[in-house]
Amino acid sequence: MQWSSWSAFFNMGGYAFYVWFSFGLTALWLVWEVLALRKRSAVALNLAKLLAQDK
Amino acid sequence: MNINWFKYSSPQTFYPLAGRMIPWFAWAASIFAVIGLYISFFIAPTDFQQGEAYRIIFVHVPAAWMSMFIYMVMAGWAALGLSLNARLPAMMAQALAPTGAIFTLLALVTGSFWGKPMWGAWWVWDARLTSELILLFLYLGFIALQSSIDDPRKADKAGALLALVGVVNVPIIYFSVKWWNTLHQGSTISMGAAPKMVTTMLLGMLLMALAFWMYTIAVALMRVRCIMLERERASDWVKEQALSVGGNT
Numbered sequence: 543m544q545w546s547s548w549s550a551f552f553n554m555g556g557y558a559f560y561v562w563f564s565f566g567l568t569a570l571w572l573v574w575e576v577l578a579l580r581k582r583s584a585v586a587l588n589l590a591k592l593l594a595q596d597k
Numbered sequence: 598m599n600i601n602w603f604k605y606s607s608p609q610t611f612y613p614l615a616g617r618m619i620p621w622f623a624w625a626a627s628i629f630a631v632i633g634l635y636i637s638f639f640i641a642p643t644d645f646q647q648g649e650a651y652r653i654i655f656v657h658v659p660a661a662w663m664s665m666f667i668y669m670v671m672a673g674w675a676a677l678g679l680s681l682n683a684r685l686p687a688m689m690a691q692a693l694a695p696t697g698a699i700f701t702l703l704a705l706v707t708g709s710f711w712g713k714p715m716w717g718a719w720w721v722w723d724a725r726l727t728s729e730l731i732l733l734f735l736y737l738g739f740i741a742l743q744s745s746i747d748d749p750r751k752a753d754k755a756g757a758l759l760a761l762v763g764v765v766n767v768p769i770i771y772f773s774v775k776w777w778n779t780l781h782q783g784s785t786i787s788m789g790a791a792p793k794m795v796t797t798m799l800l801g802m803l804l805m806a807l808a809f810w811m812y813t814i815a816v817a818l819m820r821v822r823c824i825m826l827e828r829e830r831a832s833d834w835v836k837e838q839a840l841s842v843g844g845n846t
Contacts, residue, residue, distance in 0.1 A: 544639060551638070555649035560714050564653045564707040568660070571699055572812060579819040586826035590839035593830055 606685045608825040609834035615818040622818070626811035633804030641797045653711040659806035661704035664732060665767050667697035667813060671739075672764045675757035687753035688828070690760060691743060692821035696813050698736035705729060716780060724773040725781035728766060735763040749828055 545551040554561040637655035644651035671693040678687035708726070709719045720726065739759050746752035774783045785794050829835050 544641075544643060554652070555643065557648065557650035557714055560650055560710045561652050564656055564710045567706060568656045568703055571703060575696065575699060575816055576819070579816065579823060582823045583819065583826070586823055586830070587839045587842055590826055590830045590835045591842075594836035594840050 606683060608685060608688070608829060609832075611685060612822055612825050612834075612838065615822055619815050619818050622811045622815035626808050626815060629804050629808035629811060633801055633808050636797060636801035636804060641801050642795060647715060650711060650714045653707055655801050655805050657704060657707040657711060658802055659809045660700045660707060661729065662806055663809045663813060664697060664701040664704050664729070665770060666810075667693050667700060668732060668735070668760075668767055669764070671697060672760045675753075675760040678753055679757040679761075684753075684828075687750075687757065688821050688824045689817070690757065691753070691824055692817045693813075694736055694739050694743075695820065696816050698733060698740065700809070700813075701729065701733040701736060705733065721780050723780045724777040725770065725779050728770040728773050731766055732763075732770060735759070735766060739763070 552558060552562075633655070637652060641652070641655075643649060671690045674686045674690040674693070677683070678685075678690060705726070708729075712721070713719050739756050742759055743752045743756040746755055773779060774781055826835055826838070
Protein backbone atom coordinates (compact mmCIF):
# COMPACT_ATOMS: atom_id res chain seq x y z
CA MET A 543 0.00 0.00 0.00
CA GLN A 544 1.37 3.38 -1.05
CA TRP A 545 -0.78 5.77 0.96
CA SER A 546 -0.80 6.81 4.59
CA SER A 547 -4.42 8.03 4.42
CA TRP A 548 -7.30 8.56 2.03
CA SER A 549 -6.62 12.28 1.90
CA ALA A 550 -3.04 11.52 0.84
CA PHE A 551 -4.47 9.27 -1.85
CA PHE A 552 -6.82 11.95 -3.19
CA ASN A 553 -4.08 14.57 -3.00
CA MET A 554 -1.79 12.49 -5.30
CA GLY A 555 1.35 14.15 -3.96
CA GLY A 556 0.09 17.56 -5.04
CA TYR A 557 -0.77 16.46 -8.59
CA ALA A 558 -4.44 15.72 -7.83
CA PHE A 559 -5.81 18.00 -10.57
CA TYR A 560 -3.68 16.47 -13.34
CA VAL A 561 -4.04 12.84 -12.27
CA TRP A 562 -7.79 12.88 -11.52
CA PHE A 563 -8.61 14.92 -14.60
CA SER A 564 -6.81 12.36 -16.82
CA PHE A 565 -8.49 9.35 -15.27
CA GLY A 566 -11.87 11.10 -14.96
CA LEU A 567 -11.93 12.21 -18.58
CA THR A 568 -10.97 8.73 -19.79
CA ALA A 569 -13.76 7.12 -17.75
CA LEU A 570 -16.27 9.76 -18.84
CA TRP A 571 -15.57 9.41 -22.56
CA LEU A 572 -15.62 5.63 -22.54
CA VAL A 573 -18.90 5.49 -20.61
CA TRP A 574 -20.37 8.16 -22.91
CA GLU A 575 -19.39 6.12 -25.98
CA VAL A 576 -21.20 3.03 -24.68
CA LEU A 577 -24.34 5.02 -23.78
CA ALA A 578 -24.35 6.80 -27.16
CA LEU A 579 -24.11 3.46 -28.97
CA ARG A 580 -26.98 1.99 -26.95
CA LYS A 581 -29.10 4.98 -27.92
CA ARG A 582 -28.06 4.68 -31.58
CA SER A 583 -28.97 1.00 -31.64
CA ALA A 584 -32.40 1.65 -30.09
CA VAL A 585 -33.11 4.43 -32.62
CA ALA A 586 -32.06 2.22 -35.56
CA LEU A 587 -34.20 -0.68 -34.35
CA ASN A 588 -37.17 1.61 -33.83
CA LEU A 589 -36.86 3.05 -37.30
CA ALA A 590 -36.58 -0.44 -38.81
CA LYS A 591 -39.66 -1.47 -36.86
CA LEU A 592 -41.65 1.47 -38.22
CA LEU A 593 -40.53 0.58 -41.74
CA ALA A 594 -41.51 -3.05 -41.20
CA GLN A 595 -44.97 -2.17 -39.88
CA ASP A 596 -45.52 0.29 -42.69
CA LYS A 597 -46.10 -2.22 -45.42
CA MET B 598 -12.11 -27.72 -38.11
CA ASN B 599 -13.52 -26.27 -41.24
CA ILE B 600 -15.20 -22.93 -40.68
CA ASN B 601 -17.19 -21.39 -43.45
CA TRP B 602 -15.97 -17.82 -43.17
CA PHE B 603 -18.24 -16.62 -45.94
CA LYS B 604 -21.24 -17.61 -43.89
CA TYR B 605 -20.18 -15.30 -41.05
CA SER B 606 -19.28 -12.51 -43.42
CA SER B 607 -22.90 -11.72 -44.19
CA PRO B 608 -24.47 -9.11 -41.89
CA GLN B 609 -27.53 -11.19 -41.06
CA THR B 610 -25.44 -13.99 -39.55
CA PHE B 611 -22.84 -11.70 -38.01
CA TYR B 612 -25.39 -9.45 -36.27
CA PRO B 613 -26.61 -12.04 -33.70
CA LEU B 614 -23.11 -13.51 -33.35
CA ALA B 615 -21.69 -10.09 -32.48
CA GLY B 616 -24.55 -9.60 -30.02
CA ARG B 617 -23.56 -12.76 -28.15
CA MET B 618 -19.86 -11.77 -28.11
CA ILE B 619 -20.34 -8.25 -26.68
CA PRO B 620 -21.05 -9.22 -23.01
CA TRP B 621 -17.93 -11.42 -22.86
CA PHE B 622 -15.64 -8.65 -24.04
CA ALA B 623 -17.39 -6.12 -21.81
CA TRP B 624 -16.83 -8.34 -18.76
CA ALA B 625 -13.21 -8.97 -19.69
CA ALA B 626 -12.67 -5.21 -20.07
CA SER B 627 -14.22 -4.50 -16.65
CA ILE B 628 -12.21 -7.18 -14.86
CA PHE B 629 -8.92 -6.07 -16.42
CA ALA B 630 -9.74 -2.42 -15.64
CA VAL B 631 -10.50 -3.13 -11.96
CA ILE B 632 -7.28 -5.11 -11.42
CA GLY B 633 -5.29 -2.66 -13.58
CA LEU B 634 -6.56 0.39 -11.67
CA TYR B 635 -5.90 -1.31 -8.33
CA ILE B 636 -2.29 -1.99 -9.31
CA SER B 637 -1.91 1.50 -10.84
CA PHE B 638 -2.98 3.27 -7.67
CA PHE B 639 -2.20 0.95 -4.76
CA ILE B 640 0.60 -1.42 -5.73
CA ALA B 641 2.83 0.52 -8.14
CA PRO B 642 5.34 2.61 -6.17
CA THR B 643 5.81 6.37 -6.38
CA ASP B 644 8.20 7.38 -9.15
CA PHE B 645 11.42 8.81 -7.69
CA GLN B 646 11.63 11.53 -10.35
CA GLN B 647 8.04 12.35 -11.23
CA GLY B 648 6.29 11.72 -7.92
CA GLU B 649 2.62 10.75 -8.24
CA ALA B 650 2.05 12.59 -11.53
CA TYR B 651 3.58 9.64 -13.36
CA ARG B 652 0.39 7.65 -12.62
CA ILE B 653 -1.15 9.40 -15.63
CA ILE B 654 0.88 7.00 -17.81
CA PHE B 655 -1.47 4.18 -16.76
CA VAL B 656 -4.09 5.71 -19.04
CA HIS B 657 -1.84 7.69 -21.35
CA VAL B 658 0.39 4.89 -22.64
CA PRO B 659 -2.38 2.29 -23.18
CA ALA B 660 -4.52 4.95 -24.93
CA ALA B 661 -1.59 5.86 -27.20
CA TRP B 662 -0.92 2.19 -27.98
CA MET B 663 -4.58 1.64 -28.82
CA SER B 664 -4.69 4.75 -31.03
CA MET B 665 -1.98 3.24 -33.27
CA PHE B 666 -3.13 -0.37 -32.98
CA ILE B 667 -6.76 0.45 -33.87
CA TYR B 668 -5.55 2.40 -36.90
CA MET B 669 -3.59 -0.63 -38.17
CA VAL B 670 -6.58 -2.95 -37.62
CA MET B 671 -8.92 -0.44 -39.27
CA ALA B 672 -6.61 -0.16 -42.29
CA GLY B 673 -6.41 -3.96 -42.43
CA TRP B 674 -10.21 -4.27 -42.56
CA ALA B 675 -10.35 -1.47 -45.12
CA ALA B 676 -7.81 -3.28 -47.33
CA LEU B 677 -9.75 -6.52 -46.99
CA GLY B 678 -13.00 -4.77 -47.91
CA LEU B 679 -11.35 -3.14 -50.90
CA SER B 680 -9.77 -6.33 -52.22
CA LEU B 681 -12.76 -8.61 -51.65
CA ASN B 682 -15.30 -5.92 -52.45
CA ALA B 683 -17.18 -7.11 -49.36
CA ARG B 684 -19.56 -5.28 -47.03
CA LEU B 685 -18.63 -6.62 -43.61
CA PRO B 686 -14.91 -5.70 -43.57
CA ALA B 687 -15.74 -2.16 -44.70
CA MET B 688 -18.33 -1.91 -41.91
CA MET B 689 -15.75 -3.13 -39.40
CA ALA B 690 -13.33 -0.40 -40.52
CA GLN B 691 -16.09 2.18 -40.17
CA ALA B 692 -16.99 0.84 -36.71
CA LEU B 693 -13.42 1.15 -35.42
CA ALA B 694 -12.70 4.73 -36.53
CA PRO B 695 -14.61 6.67 -33.81
CA THR B 696 -13.11 4.55 -31.01
CA GLY B 697 -9.66 5.06 -32.50
CA ALA B 698 -10.28 8.79 -32.63
CA ILE B 699 -11.37 8.80 -28.96
CA PHE B 700 -8.22 6.97 -27.86
CA THR B 701 -6.06 9.34 -29.92
CA LEU B 702 -7.69 12.36 -28.32
CA LEU B 703 -7.33 10.74 -24.88
CA ALA B 704 -3.63 10.08 -25.52
CA LEU B 705 -3.15 13.72 -26.52
CA VAL B 706 -5.14 15.22 -23.63
CA THR B 707 -3.75 12.95 -20.89
CA GLY B 708 -0.27 13.53 -22.33
CA SER B 709 -0.87 17.23 -22.09
CA PHE B 710 -1.99 16.86 -18.46
CA TRP B 711 1.23 15.01 -17.77
CA GLY B 712 3.32 17.52 -19.76
CA LYS B 713 2.08 20.58 -17.89
CA PRO B 714 3.40 19.55 -14.44
CA MET B 715 6.47 17.70 -15.82
CA TRP B 716 7.64 19.85 -18.73
CA GLY B 717 5.89 23.06 -17.77
CA ALA B 718 4.02 23.16 -21.09
CA TRP B 719 0.63 21.85 -22.19
CA TRP B 720 1.88 21.36 -25.73
CA VAL B 721 5.13 21.42 -27.71
CA TRP B 722 5.56 20.88 -31.45
CA ASP B 723 7.62 17.79 -30.87
CA ALA B 724 7.73 15.01 -33.53
CA ARG B 725 5.89 12.51 -31.32
CA LEU B 726 3.12 14.92 -30.36
CA THR B 727 2.74 16.31 -33.87
CA SER B 728 2.53 12.89 -35.55
CA GLU B 729 -0.05 11.77 -32.97
CA LEU B 730 -2.07 14.91 -33.77
CA ILE B 731 -1.89 13.98 -37.48
CA LEU B 732 -3.28 10.55 -36.52
CA LEU B 733 -6.28 12.29 -34.98
CA PHE B 734 -6.81 14.25 -38.22
CA LEU B 735 -6.57 11.01 -40.22
CA TYR B 736 -9.31 9.42 -38.10
CA LEU B 737 -11.48 12.53 -38.36
CA GLY B 738 -10.80 12.74 -42.10
CA PHE B 739 -11.83 9.11 -42.55
CA ILE B 740 -15.07 9.65 -40.61
CA ALA B 741 -15.87 12.91 -42.43
CA LEU B 742 -15.10 11.47 -45.86
CA GLN B 743 -17.28 8.41 -45.29
CA SER B 744 -20.21 10.43 -44.02
CA SER B 745 -19.96 12.94 -46.88
CA ILE B 746 -20.55 10.32 -49.59
CA ASP B 747 -24.15 9.17 -49.87
CA ASP B 748 -23.56 5.87 -51.65
CA PRO B 749 -22.24 3.56 -48.89
CA ARG B 750 -20.21 1.37 -51.25
CA LYS B 751 -18.44 4.38 -52.77
CA ALA B 752 -17.93 5.78 -49.27
CA ASP B 753 -16.31 2.49 -48.25
CA LYS B 754 -13.86 2.65 -51.14
CA ALA B 755 -12.91 6.29 -50.64
CA GLY B 756 -12.51 5.74 -46.89
CA ALA B 757 -10.40 2.63 -47.43
CA LEU B 758 -8.00 4.51 -49.70
CA LEU B 759 -7.59 7.31 -47.17
CA ALA B 760 -7.07 4.77 -44.35
CA LEU B 761 -4.39 2.93 -46.35
CA VAL B 762 -2.49 6.07 -47.33
CA GLY B 763 -2.55 7.15 -43.68
CA VAL B 764 -0.84 3.94 -42.52
CA VAL B 765 2.49 5.63 -43.32
CA ASN B 766 1.96 7.83 -40.26
CA VAL B 767 1.92 4.94 -37.74
CA PRO B 768 5.61 3.98 -37.98
CA ILE B 769 6.42 7.70 -37.97
CA ILE B 770 4.68 8.02 -34.58
CA TYR B 771 6.27 4.86 -33.26
CA PHE B 772 9.84 5.66 -34.28
CA SER B 773 9.62 9.46 -33.86
CA VAL B 774 11.36 9.29 -30.49
CA LYS B 775 14.28 7.46 -32.11
CA TRP B 776 14.55 9.33 -35.38
CA TRP B 777 14.38 12.83 -33.99
CA ASN B 778 15.47 14.57 -30.84
CA THR B 779 12.14 14.80 -29.10
CA LEU B 780 11.15 16.28 -25.79
CA HIS B 781 8.87 13.28 -25.46
CA GLN B 782 10.83 10.53 -23.76
CA GLY B 783 11.94 7.41 -25.64
CA SER B 784 10.12 4.11 -25.25
CA THR B 785 10.40 2.54 -21.84
CA ILE B 786 9.20 -0.74 -23.24
CA SER B 787 10.60 -1.92 -26.54
CA MET B 788 10.62 -5.21 -28.33
CA GLY B 789 13.83 -7.14 -27.79
CA ALA B 790 15.03 -5.33 -24.67
CA ALA B 791 14.24 -5.64 -20.99
CA PRO B 792 11.78 -2.94 -19.86
CA LYS B 793 13.39 -0.10 -17.94
CA MET B 794 10.72 0.12 -15.27
CA VAL B 795 9.50 -1.51 -12.07
CA THR B 796 7.59 -4.76 -12.73
CA THR B 797 4.43 -3.60 -10.96
CA MET B 798 4.33 -0.40 -13.04
CA LEU B 799 4.71 -2.48 -16.20
CA LEU B 800 2.00 -4.89 -15.03
CA GLY B 801 -0.43 -2.05 -14.34
CA MET B 802 0.18 -0.59 -17.78
CA LEU B 803 -0.26 -3.94 -19.54
CA LEU B 804 -3.48 -4.69 -17.67
CA MET B 805 -4.89 -1.27 -18.58
CA ALA B 806 -3.91 -1.88 -22.20
CA LEU B 807 -5.72 -5.24 -22.11
CA ALA B 808 -8.79 -3.53 -20.62
CA PHE B 809 -8.78 -0.93 -23.41
CA TRP B 810 -8.32 -3.66 -25.97
CA MET B 811 -11.31 -5.68 -24.74
CA TYR B 812 -13.32 -2.46 -24.47
CA THR B 813 -12.47 -1.60 -28.09
CA ILE B 814 -13.68 -4.99 -29.35
CA ALA B 815 -16.95 -4.71 -27.39
CA VAL B 816 -17.63 -1.16 -28.57
CA ALA B 817 -16.64 -1.87 -32.20
CA LEU B 818 -19.07 -4.81 -32.22
CA MET B 819 -21.82 -2.59 -30.79
CA ARG B 820 -21.15 0.01 -33.46
CA VAL B 821 -20.95 -2.45 -36.34
CA ARG B 822 -24.39 -3.74 -35.31
CA CYS B 823 -25.76 -0.18 -35.49
CA ILE B 824 -24.16 0.33 -38.91
CA MET B 825 -25.71 -2.91 -40.17
CA LEU B 826 -29.18 -1.89 -38.99
CA GLU B 827 -28.86 1.57 -40.50
CA ARG B 828 -27.44 0.51 -43.84
CA GLU B 829 -29.72 -2.45 -44.42
CA ARG B 830 -32.90 -1.11 -42.88
CA ALA B 831 -34.91 -2.04 -45.97
CA SER B 832 -33.85 -5.69 -45.92
CA ASP B 833 -35.97 -8.47 -44.48
CA TRP B 834 -33.50 -9.60 -41.83
CA VAL B 835 -33.41 -6.12 -40.25
CA LYS B 836 -37.20 -5.97 -40.24
CA GLU B 837 -37.38 -9.38 -38.56
CA GLN B 838 -34.78 -8.27 -36.06
CA ALA B 839 -36.67 -5.07 -35.31
CA LEU B 840 -40.01 -6.83 -34.91
CA SER B 841 -38.53 -9.53 -32.66
CA VAL B 842 -37.28 -7.01 -30.08
CA GLY B 843 -39.93 -5.37 -27.96
CA GLY B 844 -40.11 -1.73 -27.00
CA ASN B 845 -42.14 1.29 -27.95
CA THR B 846 -42.50 2.49 -31.47
